[in-house]
Amino acid sequence: MSVQPEQFVIPELCNTTSLALLIIFSELLVVVLLFAGGKITWVQFGLMSLFVQWIALVSAGVLCSLRSWLLRLNFRLGAAIAFVTVQVVALLVGLMAEWVLDRGPGLLQRLAGVVTISSIITGLLLRYFYVQQRLRVQEQAELQSRIQALQSRIRPHFLFNSMNIIASLIAVDPDTAETVVEDLSELFRASLNDAGGQVPIGDEIDLCERYIRIEGLRLGERLRMDWRLQENDKSALIPLLTLQPLLENAIYHGIQPLPEGGVIVVELKYVADEVHIRIENPIPNDDFNKERAGNQMALQNIRSRLAVLYGGKAELSAEAENDRFVTLLHFPKMPLSI
Numbered sequence: 193m194s195v196q197p198e199q200f201v202i203p204e205l206c207n208t209t210s211l212a213l214l215i216i217f218s219e220l221l222v223v224v225l226l227f228a229g230g231k232i233t234w235v236q237f238g239l240m241s242l243f244v245q246w247i248a249l250v251s252a253g254v255l256c257s258l259r260s261w262l263l264r265l266n267f268r269l270g271a272a273i274a275f276v277t278v279q280v281v282a283l284l285v286g287l288m289a290e291w292v293l294d295r296g297p298g299l300l301q302r303l304a305g306v307v308t309i310s311s312i313i314t315g316l317l318l319r320y321f322y323v324q325q326r327l328r329v330q331e332q333a334e335l336q337s338r339i340q341a342l343q344s345r346i347r348p349h350f351l352f353n354s355m356n357i358i359a360s361l362i363a364v365d366p367d368t369a370e371t372v373v374e375d376l377s378e379l380f381r382a383s384l385n386d387a388g389g390q391v392p393i394g395d396e397i398d399l400c401e402r403y404i405r406i407e408g409l410r411l412g413e414r415l416r417m418d419w420r421l422q423e424n425d426k427s428a429l430i431p432l433l434t435l436q437p438l439l440e441n442a443i444y445h446g447i448q449p450l451p452e453g454g455v456i457v458v459e460l461k462y463v464a465d466e467v468h469i470r471i472e473n474p475i476p477n478d479d480f481n482k483e484r485a486g487n488q489m490a491l492q493n494i495r496s497r498l499a500v501l502y503g504g505k506a507e508l509s510a511e512a513e514n515d516r517f518v519t520l521l522h523f524p525k526m527p528l529s530i
Contacts, residue, residue, distance in 0.1 A: 200262055200263060200265050200266060200267045200269070200270025200271060200274075201263070201267075201321055201324070201325040201328075202255060202259055202262055202263070202270070202274065202321060203321070204256070204259070205252040205253075205255055205256045205259070206252070206253070206256040210252070211249075211252065214248050214249070214252055215245065215248070215249075217248075218241075218244045218245050218248040219241060219244075219245075221244055221313065222237065222240045222241050222244050225240065225244075225309070226240060239293075243285065243286075243289055246285045247278075247281060247282050247285045247310065250281050250285065251277065251278045251281045251282075254277055254281060255274060255277060255278075258273075258274075258277070262274060267322065267325070271318045271321075271322070274314075274318065275311075275314050275315070275318060278310060278314045279307055279310055279311060279314070282306050282307055282310035283303060283306070283307055285306075286302070286303050286306040286307075287303070290302070290303070331500075350406075350407075350440070353410050354372065354376050354406055357369075357372055357406065357409050357410060358372050358373060358376075361409075368409075371405070372405075372406055372409065374402075375402035375403070375405055375406055376406065378399060378402050379399065379402060379403060379406075379436075382399055382432060382433055382436075383433065389431070389432045390429040390430060390431055390432065390501070391429065391430065391432050392424075392428065392429060392430075393424060393428045393429070393430045393460070393467065394424045396430050396432070396433075396434065396435050396436070397421065397424075397435070397460075399433075399435075399436055400435050400436050400439055400458075403436055403439065403440070404417055404439065407443055411443070411447065411448070411453060413453065414447060414450070414451075414452065414453025414454075415443065415447055415453055415456070416453065416454070416455045416456070417455070417456055417458065418455050418456070418457045418458070419458050420457065420458065420459040420460070421458070421459075421460045422460055422461040422462055427525060427526070428462065428467055428525040428526075429525070429526060430467065430523075431494075431497050431498065431501060434494055434497070434498075434521075435458075435469065437490040437493075437494065438471050438490065438494070438519055438521070439456065439458070439471065440490075441490055442456050442471055442473035442517070442519075443456070443473075445473070445476075445517075446473030446474050446475065446476070446517060447473065447474070449476040450474060450476055454473065454474035455472075455474070456471065456472065456473045457470070457471070457472040457473075458470075458471055459471075462525070463522075465524055465525050465526075466522050466523065466524055466525065467521075467522060467523055467524075467525055468520075468521075468522045469520070469521040469522070470518065470519070470520055470521075471518070471519040471521075472513075472516045472517070472518050472519075473516065473517050474515065474516060474517070475512060475515055475516065475517045491508060491510060491519075494508055494521075495508050498523055501523075502523050502524055505523065505524050506521075506522065506523035506524070507520075507521070507522055507523075508520070508521045
């Protein structure tokens with residue numbers, strides 16, 4: 193099996209947070225350089241700050257404009273291009289400073305010192321990015337294997353119940369039995385699909401409706417659904433098998449224990465560039481603690497997947513509100529770029 197070359201990774205340098213951190217780091221570097229020189233005056237501090245900030249901000253601007261192209265390269269080539277780019281910026285800013293200040297002899301030594309310091313700092317930062325990338329790849333690999341294991345683990349009781357439904361319907365209602373087989377096959381196909389894949393929200397809703405149809409044949413009138421879906425936004429994506437496990441938990445912990453059943457409310461709406469989903473189900477009085485424990489594996493799995501795709505932009509919460517158990521989920525319409 194061939195080994196894929198490691199992709200170059202560089203953070204987004206043009207947002208406010210990154211620029212603020214870059215400015216703070218640059219000022220700390222100025223302080224260190226001046227202390228190393230043995231004497232500090234406000235004039236030196238101002239000139240050095242201006243010089244270092246020019247190098248840092250211009251380099252950030254150039255790398256930001258090249259970022260989409262650099263991310264398509266392997267790590268070695270991308271790192272080499274980024275390294276050379278920063279050194280060229282440092283050299284040009286150094287030449288401009290020499291021209292403005294007209295400091296006389298020693299030009300080559302001063303420029304060599306600028307490039308040397310810039311090379312050391314750039315090399316350390318690129319090494320940091322490399323280590324962070326390796327950690328991220330390792331975390332994603334571990335998460336991928338865990339998700340695949342969870343996805344392939346369809347609850348045995350659901351499978352057995354579905355097979356019993358099919359067996360009982362073959363003789364009396366073959367058309368419905370065929371529909372159940374088709375719905376069940378789609379659920380199996382999704383569970384065996386790419387664990388990190390994303391699908392349009394409409395496809396995930398269709399998968400959920402297939403699951404509800406199967407459970408509806410078993411639970412009958414005890415299972416009632418209230419779908420409150422905003423008109424589908426075809427550009428919005430959702431990680432595969434995100435909504436279906438939440439509905440399965442709502443049925444298993446909220447509807448099944450109640451002799452009279454209950455209503456599951458599914459509300460989906462789009463707020464600005466985010467998808468907001470709310471799921472409500474009844475709480476059996478003597479099963480609330482069990483429900484919270486039973487929900488944790490599915491909730492943690494979904495939280496981990498959302499964190500990989502959306503970082504801190506996604507959130508999943510679940511809590512009791514009066515006599516209802518409410519699950520809230522919101523995430524961006526599109527995954528964040530790495």
